[in-house]
Amino acid sequence: MKLDKKKYLIVGLLLSFIVFVSCKGGYSFTGASINAETKTFHVDNFINRASIVQPILSSELTYSLINKIRSGTTLTETQDEADAVFTGTITSYSVTPTAIGSTDQAAKNRLTISVKVKYTNRTDSKSNFEQVFSRYKEYDASLNLSSVEEDLIKQINEELVDDIFTKAFVNW
Secondary structure, X not given: OHHHHHHHHHXXXXXXXXXHHHOOOOOOOOOOOOOOOOOEEEEOOOEEOXXXXXXXXXXXXXXXXXXXXXXXXXXXXXXXXXXXXXXXXXXXXXXXXXXXXXXXXXXXXXEEEEXXXXXXEOOOHHXXXXXXXXXXXXXXXXXXXXXXXXXXXXXHHHHHHHHHHHHHHOOO
């Protein structure tokens, strides 16, 4: 009886190994699912076309997306003909009041950043997209924007990059 259990265990492990090895496609612990033929990526610098131009925004967003792809996939960055290419434009950077206080003045302000992203995958055209992503953070209106702006940009960029990454690489 013990011999039969060992046989089943060995056969089960062998079948599991064969299934695992025969699977095509990519997988990472970030949930990314990338076509096996996609090996390289390139991210063009995001162009800032917002009516209010924040000088660090373009480079922060570009580098954040590059770092997310580097750490979340096995793709190699290249300047040449990449398999996966991201281009983008910052279309909006705005501050608006969102809550009125007891003195009819803003109690909260909202910083909103919107980017239009075009993703082209030369090995899997079904995953191509062009989409606007928008995120915001609220802050106390008693604070000067310049005192919280850098931190808010980092937080918003992180959310935007997660949205872009998920749209391009996570097939839920």
